[in-house]
Amino acid sequence: MGDRFEPRIAVLCCNWCTYAGADLAGTSRMKYAPNVRLVRVMCSGRVDPAFVLRAFQDGADGVLIAGCHPGDCHYINGNHKTMRRFPVLQRMLRQWGIEEGRIRLEWISASEGDVFVRVVNEMTEAVRALGPLDWRTRAAMVVPETTHSPAE
Amino acid sequence: MARIGVFVCHCGTNIAGVVDVARVAEAARGWPDVVFATDYKFMCSDPGQALVKDTIVRENLDRVVVAACSPRMHEPTFRKACAMAGLNPFLFEMANIREHCSWVHEDREEATRKAIDLTRAAVAKARLLEPLQSRTVPVTQKVLVVGGGVAGIQAALDMANAGLKVVMVERRQSIGGRMAQLDKTFPTLDCSACILTPKMVQVAQHPNITLHTYSEVEQVRGFVGNFSVTIRRKARFVREDVCTACGVCIEKCPKKVDSEFEEGLGKRKAIYRDFPQAVPGRPVIDREHCTYFQNGKCRICEKFCEPGAIFWDDQDALIEEQVGAIVVATGYDLLEPDRLRPWGYGRYPDVMTGIEFERINNATGPTGGRIVCKDGREPQAVAILHCIGSRDRNHRHYCSRVCCMYALKFAHLIREKTTATVYNFYIDMRAFGKGYEEFYDRLLHEGVKFIRGKAACVTDEAMTPEEQGRLVVVAEATTLGEVIRVPVDMVILASAITPQRDAPEVARRFGMGLSPDQFFLEKHPKLEPFGTATDGVFLAGACQSPKDIPDTVAHAAAAASTAMSLVFRGIVEVEAQTAEVDAEACSGCKVCQDACPYGAISFLADRKVAEVNGGLCKGCGTCVATCPSGAIRGKGFTDAQVLSQIDALFA
Numbered sequence: 001m002g003d004r005f006e007p008r009i010a011v012l013c014c015n016w017c018t019y020a021g022a023d024l025a026g027t028s029r030m031k032y033a034p035n036v037r038l039v040r041v042m043c044s045g046r047v048d049p050a051f052v053l054r055a056f057q058d059g060a061d062g063v064l065i066a067g068c069h070p071g072d073c074h075y076i077n078g079n080h081k082t083m084r085r086f087p088v089l090q091r092m093l094r095q096w097g098i099e100e101g102r103i104r105l106e107w108i109s110a111s112e113g114d115v116f117v118r119v120v121n122e123m124t125e126a127v128r129a130l131g132p133l134d135w136r137t138r139a140a141m142v143v144p145e146t147t148h149s150p151a152e
Numbered sequence: 153m154a155r156i157g158v159f160v161c162h163c164g165t166n167i168a169g170v171v172d173v174a175r176v177a178e179a180a181r182g183w184p185d186v187v188f189a190t191d192y193k194f195m196c197s198d199p200g201q202a203l204v205k206d207t208i209v210r211e212n213l214d215r216v217v218v219a220a221c222s223p224r225m226h227e228p229t230f231r232k233a234c235a236m237a238g239l240n241p242f243l244f245e246m247a248n249i250r251e252h253c254s255w256v257h258e259d260r261e262e263a264t265r266k267a268i269d270l271t272r273a274a275v276a277k278a279r280l281l282e283p284l285q286s287r288t289v290p291v292t293q294k295v296l297v298v299g300g301g302v303a304g305i306q307a308a309l310d311m312a313n314a315g316l317k318v319v320m321v322e323r324r325q326s327i328g329g330r331m332a333q334l335d336k337t338f339p340t341l342d343c344s345a346c347i348l349t350p351k352m353v354q355v356a357q358h359p360n361i362t363l364h365t366y367s368e369v370e371q372v373r374g375f376v377g378n379f380s381v382t383i384r385r386k387a388r389f390v391r392e393d394v395c396t397a398c399g400v401c402i403e404k405c406p407k408k409v410d411s412e413f414e415e416g417l418g419k420r421k422a423i424y425r426d427f428p429q430a431v432p433g434r435p436v437i438d439r440e441h442c443t444y445f446q447n448g449k450c451r452i453c454e455k456f457c458e459p460g461a462i463f464w465d466d467q468d469a470l471i472e473e474q475v476g477a478i479v480v481a482t483g484y485d486l487l488e489p490d491r492l493r494p495w496g497y498g499r500y501p502d503v504m505t506g507i508e509f510e511r512i513n514n515a516t517g518p519t520g521g522r523i524v525c526k527d528g529r530e531p532q533a534v535a536i537l538h539c540i541g542s543r544d545r546n547h548r549h550y551c552s553r554v555c556c557m558y559a560l561k562f563a564h565l566i567r568e569k570t571t572a573t574v575y576n577f578y579i580d581m582r583a584f585g586k587g588y589e590e591f592y593d594r595l596l597h598e599g600v601k602f603i604r605g606k607a608a609c610v611t612d613e614a615m616t617p618e619e620q621g622r623l624v625v626v627a628e629a630t631t632l633g634e635v636i637r638v639p640v641d642m643v644i645l646a647s648a649i650t651p652q653r654d655a656p657e658v659a660r661r662f663g664m665g666l667s668p669d670q671f672f673l674e675k676h677p678k679l680e681p682f683g684t685a686t687d688g689v690f691l692a693g694a695c696q697s698p699k700d701i702p703d704t705v706a707h708a709a710a711a712a713s714t715a716m717s718l719v720f721r722g723i724v725e726v727e728a729q730t731a732e733v734d735a736e737a738c739s740g741c742k743v744c745q746d747a748c749p750y751g752a753i754s755f756l757a758d759r760k761v762a763e764v765n766g767g768l769c770k771g772c773g774t775c776v777a778t779c780p781s782g783a784i785r786g787k788g789f790t791d792a793q794v795l796s797q798i799d800a801l802f803a
C-alpha cells in the first residue's frame with residue numbers, strides 16, 4: 001500500500017443491526033477498506049464513552065459507533081440513549097482537540113450491507129485525510145485515564 | 153492463569169483462500185495463556201467439533217476461542233460442544249474472520265493481519281470470561297390471541313383443541329373480522345358467513361377459550377413464556393350474565409347510527425351488535441351515541457328488557473392475564489377514503505369501494521342484496537377498477553394480492569344478478585392461487601369485458617350524448633395505446649389493503665417491528681414469516697401483509713403451532729448475559745431505571761440501591777453504560793472484557 005497513511009478505525013456496534021449488516025456485506029462478498037476492526041456489543045446503548053476514549057488512547061485514529069435505526073433497536077430504544085450520549089461525547093472530544101471527523105454515529109440495519117461498506121470507506125478516507133491522531137502525546141496533559149474506571 | 157485453546161477454521165477455501173490460517177494459529181501460540189492453537193478445515197463439522205471437545209479434555213482447557221465465521225452463525229454450535237466436554241458454554245468466544253475478513257478483503261497480507269488482530273481480541277476477551285448459568289423458567293400454559301378475524305379464530309381454535317387455554321381479545325363488539333363482511337368468497341364462491349359463523353360459535357362455546365370482545369390490550373409486560381397483559385374491557389352497560397340476547401332492546405332503541413359493519417351504508421342502533429349472527433350475540437350500548445348518556449333521557453331499552461340486563465353504572469374493567477405466548481392477528485384496513493377522490497369516491501354516490509360492494513351484494517346488507525344504484529335503478533354498466541392505491545408509488549407500493557380475485561368474483565356476481573355489462577380495468581391480472589387462474593378463465597368466457605389499463609379518473613362531465621347523466625371512467629388502454637372513455641352507472645374501486653391505522657402503536661406495545669410498508673415485520677421473510685422480533689410474540693394473517701383467506705388460515709395455523717411448541721415445551725431459557733448491580737458501588741441515583749427499556753431495574757427503598765430483575769433483563773447493557781458510578785456489570789460484555797478487546801486491537 002506504499003507510504004500512504006493507513007488509519008486504524010474502531011467500530012463499536014450492536015449485534016442485531018450493524019454487526020449483522022457487516023455480516024451481510026461479507027456474505028454478499030462486497031469489498032471494503034481493511035482499516036476497520038469491529039467490537040461487538042449487544043446494543044449500541046452499551047457503548048460506554050469510556051470505550052471510545054480508550055480506543056483513541058490506545059492508538060485508534062477514528063471511532064465509528066453504529067447501531068439500529070431509531071425505532072428498530074432490538075431492545076426497543078437502547079439506541080435513544082446512544083443518540084443522547086453522542087453530542088456529549090462529541091463535545092468532550094472537541095475540548096480535547098480531537099477533530100470531528102474522527103468520531104461518527106451511524107444507523108446501519110441488518111439489510112444494509114452496502115451502507116456499512118459505504119460508511120466504512122468514507123470514514124477511512126476522511127480519517128486518512130486528517131492524518132494520524134497520536135492522541136497520547138496530544139492529550140496527555142488534559143485527560144485522566146478514562147471517564148470512570150471499569151467495575152472490575 | 154487461564155488455559156486457552158484457539159481453533160482457526162479454513163472454511164474450505166472460504167477463509168483459507170485469503171487468510172493464511174496457519175500463520176494465525178502460529179501467532180496465537182505466542183500469546184499469554186494460549187496453551188494450544190491449531191487450524192482445521194471445517195471447525196463446524198462433526199470432526200471439527202470433536203477436535204474442540206477432545207482438546208478441552210486432553211489439554212485441560214478452561215477457555216475456547218474459535219476463529220471462523222460470524223458468531224451469529226455458529227456460536228450456539230460451539231457453545232454446545234464446550235458444554236458437552238464439561239466446559240461452561242460461556243467460556244467460549246468467537247473471532248469472525250470470514251464475514252468480516254476473508255470475504256471482504258482481497259489482499260492476503262492485510263487480511264491475515266486483520267485475522268490475527270481479531271483472534272487476539274477474542275483471546276483477550278476470553279481470558280476475562282466468567283462461567284454463567286443459563287436459567288430456565290416455566291412457561292405459563294396459556295396463550296393470548298389479539299384480534300378475532302379469521303386468523304385469530306383459526307389460531308385460537310387450533311390451540312384450544314390441543315388443550316391449551318386461550319384468551320382472545322377483539323376490539324369490536326363481535327369477532328369475525330373482515331371475512332364476516334364478505335358475501336361470497338373467491339374462487340369457489342362459498343358463502344362467507346356460512347363457512348365462518350360455525351367457527352365463530354365454536355370459539356364462543358369452547359371450554360378452553362375465554363373471549364373478551366369490545367376490549368383491547370392496554371399493556372404488555374414480561375418476556376417469552378411469562379407475559380402479563382392488561383386488557384381493558386370496555387363498559388357495555390348490558391349485564392352479560394343476565395342478557396339472553398333476545399334483541400328486543402335493539403328493535404326498540406330509537407337512536408340510529410351509521411353502522412361500521414355496513415361501512416356506513418346502513419344504520420345500527422345505539423344499543424347494537426355488529427351484525428345479526430354476531431358472536432357474542434349480547435348487545436352493547438355505544439355510550440357516545442346513546443340518547444340517555446347524551447341527554448339524560450330515554451332508557452327505552454331498559455323498559456323493554458325483560459330480564460333486566462341494562463346496567464347504567466357499568467364501567468371499564470381492567471383484566472390481568474398471565475400468558476406464555478401471544479399471537480397478534482389484528483388484520484388490515486383499507487386505503488384512506490380521501491385518497492380515492494380522483495376516482496370519484498365521496499363525490500359521486502355510485503362510486504363505492506370493494507368492501508362496500510360486499511355489503512350491497514349481501515342479503516343481510518343495506519339493499520337486501522340487490523345490486524342497485526343509489527336511486528334504486530339497476531345499473532346498465534358497472535366498472536371495476538383494479539389497483540386503486542396499490543402498486544402506485546403515490547399511495548402504496550405493494551400489490552394488495554386479493555383485489556384481482558375479488559374483482560373477478562364481483563364481475564361474476566353482478567352478471568349473475570343483473571343484465572349489466574361489466575368492465576374490469578386492470579394493470580396485470582394476478583391469479584396466483586389454487587383454482588384462481590381457472591376462475592379467471594371462466595370469467596373470460598362469461599362475457600365480462602377486460603380492459604388493460606389503469607383508470608386515471610372518474611368524471612361526470614359528459615363529452616357525448618351517450619355519457620350524459622352517467623359516470624365516465626377515463627383510462628389509458630395500453631393494448632390500444634390510446635385514452636378511452638367508458639360510460640357506466642356504477643364504479644367499484646378495488647382500494648388498497650393497508651395496515652391498521654394504529655399499527656405503529658400496536659407494534660410498540662407488543663415489541664414488534666414494522667416493515668417499510670408499515671405492516672408488522674416478520675422474524676424471517678421466508679423461514680419465519682409468523683415470528684417477530686420479540687420471542688414468544690407471533691403474527692397471524694393480514695396484519696403481516698395482505699393475504700387472502702387460504703393464506704391467512706395457513707399463516708394462522710403456523711403461528712398457532714409455533715406458539716404451541718413453545719408453550720408445551722414447558723420451559724424457556726432466559727438470557728444469561730444479564731446486568732447486575734454492585735450494591736456497594738451503587739449511589740442510588742436511579743439513572744439506570746430510566747435507561748432500561750424493559751423496566752427491569754427496581755429501586756430498593758430500604759437499602760437505597762438499584763436491583764436488576766434477572767427475569768426481565770434482556771442484556772442490552774444500556775444501563776451498564778449509563779450508570780455514572782460504574783456500578784452495573786453487563787455479564788458477557790463487562791467493561792473489562794470490552795476494553796481488553798479494544799486494547800488488543802489498538803494498543
Ligand SMILES: Cc1cc2nc3c(=O)[nH]c(=O)nc-3n(C[C@H](O)[C@H](O)[C@H](O)COP(=O)(O)OP(=O)(O)OC[C@H]3O[C@@H](n4cnc5c(N)ncnc54)[C@H](O)[C@@H]3O)c2cc1C
Nearest residue numbers: 299301302303323329330337338483484506693694700701
Ligand atoms: C373487498 C374484499 C373482498 C375480499 N374477498 C375475499 C375472498 O373472496 N376470498 C378470500 O380468500 N379473501 C378475500 N378477501 C381477503 C380477506 O378479507 C382477508 O384474507 C381476511 O379477512 C384476513 O383475515 P385477518 O383475520 O387476518 O384480518 P381481519 O379480517 O381484518 O380481522 C382482524 C380482526 O382484528 C381486530 N382487531 C384489529 N386491531 C385490534 C386490536 N388492536 N385489538 C383487538 N382486536 C383488533 C379487528 O377488529 C378484526 O376483527 C377480501 C378482502 C376485501 C377487502
Ligand code: SF4
Nearest residue numbers: 395396398399401457
Ligand atoms: S339487553 Fe335485554 S332486551 Fe337486550 S338483548 Fe339482552 S335481554 Fe334482550
Ligand code: SF4
Nearest residue numbers: 748769770772773775
Ligand atoms: S441490561 Fe440493563 S438496561 Fe438492558 S435490559 Fe438488562 S437491566 Fe435493562
Ligand code: FES
Nearest residue numbers: 014043067068074
Ligand atoms: S440493538 Fe441495535 S441499537 Fe440497540
